[in-house]
Amino acid sequence: MTSNALQPDTDPAPLLDIRSLAISFDTSNGTVDAVQDANLSVLPGETVAIVGESGSGKSTTALAAIGLLPGNGRVSGGQIIFDGEDITHASTRRIVELRGNSIGMVPQDPMSNLNPVWKIGFQVRETLKANGRPSSDEDVARVLSQAGLPDAASRARQYPHEFSGGMRQRALIAIGLSCSPRLLIADEPTSALDVTVQRQILDHLASLTQEMGTAVLLITHDLGLAAERAQRVVVMYKGRVVESGPALEILTNPRHPYTKRLVESAPSLASKRIDIAKERGLDAPELLAADGGAAPDAGSPDTAPGIIEVRNLTKVFKLRSGLGRHTDFTAVDDVSFSVERGTTTAVVGESGSGKSTVARMVLNLETPTRGSILFDGVDMTTLDKKKLFEFRRRVQPIFQDPYGSLDPMYNIFHTIEEPLRVHGIGDKASRGRKVRELLDQVALPSTVMRRFPNELSGGQRQRVAVARALALDPEVVICDEAVSALDVLVQAQILNLLAELQADLGLSYLFITHDLAVVRQIADNVCVMQKGKVVETGTTDDVFNSPKEEYTKALLEAIPGAGLELPPAAA
Structure with missing residues (x-):
């Protein structure tokens, strides 16, 4: 398909x-031009990726x-031409006819796109x-x-709130693909998914492309994901297409x-470049977002007491069976680890591995069935x-879902x-100044202060959730998939911001994530969870360079872009 793109005749x-x-x-402030002079095409059976930061117009163009x-x-x-038909101003009836059988859609946010009072199977x-x-x-x-949900028959009888974030996204993918x-x-489609399920879903999309x-x-x-999965990439910036072409060409020669x-x-x-640098015997701290954000000095992790000590933590939920x-469902099974003061510990694993449940217990939002959590x-x-x-003041959370964690009634x-x-x-004046400082720290203009969550992108x-967590100058920040919803530029800004704050203030982070590429950038220590148990722990370098468990190896191999060949210049 890529070769065809080079032969227009x-x-x-x-x-x-x-x-x-x-x-x-x-809008109330006049007309806003969200997309201008955008051109792109998708051939039958082809995968085209639109990449760009939040607000660049990529989702608006697709919608x-x-x-x-x-x-x-x-x-x-x-004009918008589908299969030779101009549908730019087609009737509502015609658009409805096209949806489902001709054009499917997998939206971004799983919670607001699934009806909470209907079972998944019914939807x-x-x-x-x-x-x-x-x-x-x-x-x-x-x-x-087909969308990667295990035990699908029984899952169909459950409601969206009984699913994890990743499982809800898989249900949306199932609905989008259901009519071929x-x-x-x-x-x-995979921003809420762990890397192994992400690979499964994207492999399924690839098989549809080839077979049907x-x-x-x-x-x-995620430009790495786009380059790995798409034949062509379209880059959008401020409502305009600024570059397009074969995926690997865009990646290697932007x-x-x-x-x-x-x-x-x-x-x-970045994770790939770090690996390349290490293979060549180079120390590449400039490639790490956590540069300066590790422990305040090299010896401190071994001597400083753990600010959080998790000991033999177990959580058993009672599930109704009629x-x-x-x-009994054991979500967390005899988990132990520590977070050293001034460092970042990442807890990684697939959706449903128990990592978010651990975070909620550390935040004292869930009561452990057994075990203990020591804070300071x-x-x-x-x-x-x-x-x-x-x-509560000393430990602040940043939750996964930017749609559900902000009150829609508060500006x-x-x-x-x-x-x-x-x-x-x-007082009121000093709090106002603090809010402006926080917005500036997370790269948001002060003009958003009077806006409401529904007026902002994901x-x-x-970014607002991150600013809120930092408002109280906490000692520990627990990040539950805190950057999974962010575009890569803002993600890099937030990771750098967290690293700078850690270096300046001695903050400690418990980072819950399914994105091992982010772990590679920010974490000092890694704790790998599978089915409620800790299967591997160690420093980030040890886990990435010498994984001991097959499960850990599978997670590393599933990082988007892990199989891409980067030229020397990219290292």
């Missing part, structure tokens, strides 16, 4: 052809192709019925199984300054109400200022 007609597209939004622009959005210029069945497909229990289970569309628009001629328009902020920044910032590619019966030498189960309030100023007000810090919302 023999190319088939594009399945999707976007020509000089312009998209405008009518226009399926008629899902918000009510205040409109195509103000250009898959409704999609199949709406498109005239067989919709028996077996068909539903098959669709869910000719074009699948995948908007960050399904084309994929992949929207992602021409536009913005594309060069994307290549330099991609965690998966007619008043319950079954004090058992947290012994804290009274006053001590617990003090603990951004109120959201960030609330912890300061609750803890009685400063990446912007997560």
Whole structure:
């Protein structure tokens, strides 16, 4: 397919052809031109990736192709041609006919795109019925199984809130693929998934492309993933296409300054460059986002007491099995590790491995079934109400879901200022100054203060969550997939910011993530979890260079871009 792209005379007609597209939004401040003069095409069976930072217009461009622009959005210029038909201003009826069977969609946010009061299986069945497909229990289970959900038949009887974030995203992928569309628009389809399931899903998308001629328009902020999975890459910046071409050519020889920044910032590619440097015997601290953000001095990890000590931690949940019966589910099984003062410990593993449950217990949001958690030498189960309030100030979380962790009724100023007000810090004027400083630290303009979460992109919302966590100047920050929703440039900024704060303030981080490329950049120590148990621990270098467990090796091999051959210049 890549070779065909070099021979325009023999190319088939594009399945999707976007020509000089312009998209405008009518706002209270006037008309905003979100996309201008965008051109891209997708051939039958081809995978094309659109990459760019949050707000670059990549999702807006894709949504226009399926008629899902918000009510205040409109195509103000250009054409959208699908299979030879101009659908730029097609009727609602025609667009509905195209959705599902012809154009499928996998949206980015799993929680807001699944109905919380309907079982997962019912939502898959409704999609199949709406498109005239067989919709028996077996068909539903098959669709869910193809998307990587284990024990699909029983999972179909569960509700979205009973799924982990990664499992909810897999359910959305199942719905998007259920009717075998000719074009699948995948908007960050694997951002919530661990690397092994990400590989499974993307392998499935690749098999669709090859076997059924399904084309994929992949929207992602991970340039390593785009280069590994797409034949062609389209780079968008501030609503315009600034560069496009064969994926590996864009990766190895970027021409536009913005594309060069994307290549330099991609965690998966940075991880690859670190490996290349180490193979050559080079010390490459400049490639690590955590440069300066490790322990304050080289000897401190061995001598400093652990600020968090997790000892034989176990959590058993009671799951309803019908007619008043319950079954025990051990989510965390005899887990022990420590977080040394001033360092970063990463807990990694697949979705459902128990890592987020560990984080919630460390935050005292879940009560352990057995075991203990010591914070600064004090058992947290012994804290009274006053001590617990003090603990909350010293330990702050950054949660995974930027849509669910911000109150939609609070504007951004109120959201960030609330912890300061609750803890009685400063007066109104000083809190206002602090909010502005925090917004500047996370690369958001002060103008967002009066806006509400629904007016921000996913990446912007997560930056607000980071600013809120830093408001109280905590000693420990627990990051639960804190950068998984961010585009690579902002991700690099946040990782560097966390590293700088750690160096300046001696902060300690417990980093929960499925992204081992990020772990490679920021963590001092790694704790690998599988099915509730710790299977491997060690320094980051030891785990990456000499993994002992097959599970750890599989996680490392699944890093997007791990198989790419980078030229010497990229190292």
